[in-house]
Amino acid sequence: MDAQTENTGDRRARALAALAEKPDGVIEAIAGAARVTPAEILEILPEGAAVIAAKDEFAPIWTDLTQWGKVLFIVHTDDIVLEAEGSLPEGSEGHGWFNIHGDSPIGGHIKKDNCASVTFVDRAFHGRRSCSVWFMNAKGSAMFKVFVRRDENRELIAEQLAKFEALHDRYAPR
Structure with a gap:
């Protein structure tokens, strides 16, 4: 070997x-x-728990996510886990960035070209089902993640879960 x-x-x-x-x-x-x-x-992860879409799907996936209502947006680095709750604004490309601005606490500039893939993650997290969309870089880390939110009973919001499952299934291998 x-x-x-x-x-x-x-x-x-x-x-x-x-x-x-x-x-x-x-x-x-x-x-x-x-x-x-x-x-x-x-x-x-077990089969189906992580479904990977090509980096070329960044924009269509982002556009779909803008229709989910308030989501949980997380940036997780070695130094901080930043959580923001809000709707994802539409994005536009300019000057090498994917720019997101709108009536939401979530805004800024994403280096879209650094996205190597988009992964739909459906797995248990601390004993509960968790569903999220991870925008992955070439280094193997998440640039950021978008999570299906939970309601006051800590259950996944059904409408968002259905939208997540539809996207997940669209990109799942056949």
Whole structure:
């Protein structure tokens, strides 16, 4: 076995072990424990739990998400987990950025060209179903995530869940 194959096998083994230890934990924490990327953890989730769309689908997926109403928008780095609740504004491209501005607390500029893929994640998180859309970069980390919100009873909002499931299924392998 060559060194690269062995390294890939070692990384996968570490990822599987870390995921088995905390299957409903924070993906970034699981990845950190295994010394792999979040994308490598998403790749080993059970079939259907992580459905990947091509980077070319960024704009159509974003447009769909603007119709979901208030979502939970999360940016998770080593230094901060920033959560913002609001509707996603329509975006427009200009000066190398995907610009989002509107009547929402969510706004700014996204380096769309850094998006390597979009992953629909449907998995247990701390014992409850969690559904989210991860815009992934080439380094294997989430640029940002958009989550289906929960109601006052901590249940996923049915209308958003249906929209998530429709998108998830649109990109699921046949």
